[in-house]
Each structure stands twice: as C-alpha cells, then as structure tokens.
Amino acid sequence: MSLEKPQKEMNTPNNLKYTKDHEWIRVEGDFAYVGITDFAQSELGDIVFVDVTTEGETLSAGDVFGTVEAVKTVSDTFIPVSGEVLEFNQTLNDVPETVNKDPYGDGWMIKIKVSDPSELDSLMSAEEYAQMIG
Numbered sequence: 341m342s343l344e345k346p347q348k349e350m351n352t353p354n355n356l357k358y359t360k361d362h363e364w365i366r367v368e369g370d371f372a373y374v375g376i377t378d379f380a381q382s383e384l385g386d387i388v389f390v391d392v393t394t395e396g397e398t399l400s401a402g403d404v405f406g407t408v409e410a411v412k413t414v415s416d417t418f419i420p421v422s423g424e425v426l427e428f429n430q431t432l433n434d435v436p437e438t439v440n441k442d443p444y445g446d447g448w449m450i451k452i453k454v455s456d457p458s459e460l461d462s463l464m465s466a467e468e469y470a471q472m473i474g
Contacts, residue, residue: 351444352466352470353444353466354465357460357464358463358464358468359418359464361418362379362380362383363377363380363419364376366448367454370453371451371453371454372421372454373448373452374405374420374449374450375450376417376439377443377444380415380443381443384413385411386411386437386440387408388410388411388437390408390429390436391407391409393406395425395450396425398422400419400422401421401422401462402419403418403419404416404417405419406450408439421452421454421457422455422459423453424452424455425450425451426450426451426453427451428450429449432447
C-alpha cells in the first residue's frame with residue numbers, strides 16, 4: 341500500500357493566458373485582470389499579505405507590480421503585459437487568503453488597461469502552462 345499523498349490536480353482555466361512566473365491574465369475588452377496561478381498559491385502556502393503600490397502607474401511587461409507574502413516567504417508578482425495599473429483588489433487588504441481559496445476569481449490582484457494587446461501572443465495557453473508545471 342502506498343502512503344504517498346495523491347498529487348492535487350492543478351486548475352488552469354482555458355480562458356486565461358499564463359506567464360513562466362506563474363501569473364495569469366484574463367482580458368475583458370481593453371482591460372484585463374491579473375493574479376497568481378493555483379500552482380503559485382499552492383507553492384507559496386497560506387498567503388497573509390498582498391502589497392501593490394503600483395496603482396496608477398504604467399508598467400512594462402515583466403515589471404514587478406507588487407508582492408505576495410506567505411507565512412514562510414515573500415514573492416514578487418510580475419505584470420504579464422504592458423499597461424496601466426488601474427485598480428488593486430481591495431478585498432485582499434482584509435482577506436489576503438482569498439488568493440488561496442479562489443486564485444482565478446475573487447483572488448485577482450490588479451485590473452489593468454492593456455497598452456499593447458500583441459504582447460498577449462507571447463504568453464502561454466492553459467495547455468502550455470499545465471505542461472510547464474507538470
């Protein structure tokens with residue numbers, strides 16, 4: 341009898357694009373929502389603080405837009421495409437563990453106005469991301 345813990349199936353919704361740094365982006369017209377993936381939140385563990393100080397700034401793809409603090413570590417978060425950070429998800433100030441519970445829904449981190457939609461083409465599909473994380 342094997343006592344190995346069964347590996348949890350990682351959730352990678354098909355309507356999102358993904359980065360090698362484990363961020364996701366969901367485009368809705370000229371705007372997009374960005375957060376960290378199910379894989380990232382599971383690797384980080386219990387998230388205790390989300391810090392975004394870039395609201396109102398225009399960032400280039402790959403720039404740090406904030407940090408996620410878990411019980412044991414702090415990790416930078418990177419914007420997947422260039423754009424203006426319009427909004428930080430204020431829910432995360434009071435309930436940062438929302439990122440653990442619902443990383444692709446209520447756990448979104450920032451809303452952006454996409455500057456260059458062609459940059460989305462360089463991001464991974466759900467299938468490509470799922471292959472990367474194994």
